Amino acid sequence: MNPTPMVRVNQFLRGSVPILLSLVLVLLGSLPFGLPYFSILCPLFGVMSVYYWSIYRPDLMPLGAAFLIGFFVDVLSGGPMGLMALVLVLVQAMVASQRRAFLGKSFAVGWWGFGLVATGAVLLSWLISSVFFTQILDPLPAIGQLTVSIAVYPLMLLLFGGIQRALLPAI
Amino acid sequence: MPAKVLAQRFALLALASAAVALLILSKTHSDATERIRTAIVDTVATVLNVLSQPVDALNQAVAEFDRFWFTYTENERLREEIDRLRRWQMVARGLEQQNAALRALTGLRAEALPSFISARVIGDSGGPFVRTMLVNAGERSGVAKGQAVVTGVGLVGRIAEVGDRSARLLLLIDLNSRVPVVIESSRHRAVLAGDNSERPRLIFLPPSAQVAPGDRIVTSGHGGVFPAGLPVGTVTAVSDGDIRVQPFVDWDRLEYVSVVRFDLPRLDASDIEVRRLP
Incomplete structure (x- = not known):
């Protein structure tokens, strides 16, 4: 039996939650919170989102979505355009192809995996930025941002997991 | 190879190439990518404008408590x-x-007095390699590229990108920031060069110049972009060739800024008349 139009709309809306949530997180991360070093150390919400959904629901976080989220980060940050778009597309491709290694594994494995992926993402963005600005950039802020991201990831895992259980089993 | 895997590979190649093309474009034709960016930021700015208000209120409440204490x-x-x-x-x-x-x-000509456009900081995005902020005033309010941005205590940076209702301001600590300055007391010229650290460097200072920690740095007005005499910061450390300046502005407490509208005094007819006199 084909689903009715209302069911389709409902499914579409639920299905777009991972992408919309990522965009909202990126937007919230660029608010002026007035905290010391916040803009430098703001967690890598884009990398977290793309990593999580590429493992659990790659159908809801396709390559195009990763590109879109990265592009949005680039637009807001004022940095090189295309930088995070490239990084997140590569993160999605890598994680989605290796997702069997993480599916159904313990929390620690997922966290460890995120640490590896985020380190790769930060390293790549540092390399590209250094080439873009034609000088070796100080990696310390990026290392700080990476550390904060890894520390915050378990919290985001709770959020993503909750959303996945509440909204997505139906589709 | 199944068709689905092939399609995946093709999508990866296409999107990665698109991102690389975008990177190259933003290096070689930054005006084109800038237009795309400001158009999107303008749209997002309306949302940021609303969302940043409760954040501001919270910050103010904390500050209020601080003051009371x-x-x-x-x-x-x-x-x-x-x-x-x-x-x-x-x-x-x-x-x-x-x-x-x-x-x-x-009979000294009076310098043009700058006027100010007030704007609220609605975005503090940047990331580890750039130091920029978004403000809620754009072309509509008279903001233009290159204008200086100040607070009550000193120079913040300059306008780097302008949209209709929003603008991006490049902080003077950013890698790409160069501000012509003078040492206030000795009047030696130099350039304040940002390097993404909290304390930008003073470069192109004449070798004979005497500089010591505590010296005040103000804008020189050379190059005609900034008005002269805006306070910038104080020299904190001098060690062979590496002179660091601590800006007056507290980056974490920027809520409202003023964009300086400044038209350089130009030669006009009356000047030429004066010169024609014998």
Whole structure:
């Protein structure tokens, strides 16, 4: 039996939650919170989102979505355009192809995996930025941002997991 | 190879190439990517404008509590400051009159007075490799590229991108920031070069120049982009060739800024008339 139009709309809306949530997180991360070093150390919400959904629901976080989220980060940050778009597309491709290694594994494995992926993402963005600005950039802020991201990831895992259980089993 | 895997590979190749093309484009034709960016930021700015208001309110509440807690010490400090400023006021009044008299004597052209556009900081995004902020005033309010941005205490940076209702401001600590400055007391010219650290470097200072920690740095007005005399910061460290400046602005407490509209005094007909006189 084909689903009715209302069911389709409902499914579409639920299905777009991972992408919309990522965009909202990126937007919230660029608010002026007035905290010391916040803009430098703001967690890598884009990398977290793309990593999580590429493992659990790659159908809801396709390559195009990763590109879109990265592009949005680039637009807001004022940095090189295309930088995070490239990084997140590569993160999605890598994680989605290796997702069997993480599916159904313990929390620690997922966290460890995120640490590896985020380190790769930060390293790549540092390399590209250094080439873009034609000088070796100080990696310390990026290392700080990476550390904060890894520390915050378990919290985001709770959020993503909750959303996945509440909204997505139906589709 | 199944068709689905093939399609995946193709999508990866296409999107990665698109991102690389975008990177190259933003290096070689930054005006094109800038237009795309400002158009999107303008749209997002309306959302940021709303979302940043509760954040501002929260920050203000924290600051209020802070003020309440330190009322006594603050009061003592302010009393001392008022005494000091009263003495300064007397000096300034004297100098003002002397200045007016000397100007009248020499017929010095009055410099154009800058006007200010107030804007609220609605975005503090940047990331580890860029230091920028978004403000909620754009072309509509008269903001233009290159204008200086200040707060009550000193220079913040300059406008780097302008949209219709929003603008991106490049902080003076950013890697790409270069501000022509002078050392206030000795009048030696230099350039303040950001390097993404909290303390930008003073470069192109003449070798003979004497500089010591505590010296005040102000904009020189050279290059015609910024008005002269905006306070920038104080020299904190001098060690062979590496001179660091601590800006006056507290980056974590920027809520409102003023964009300086400044038109350089240009030659006009009356100047030419004067020159024609024998």
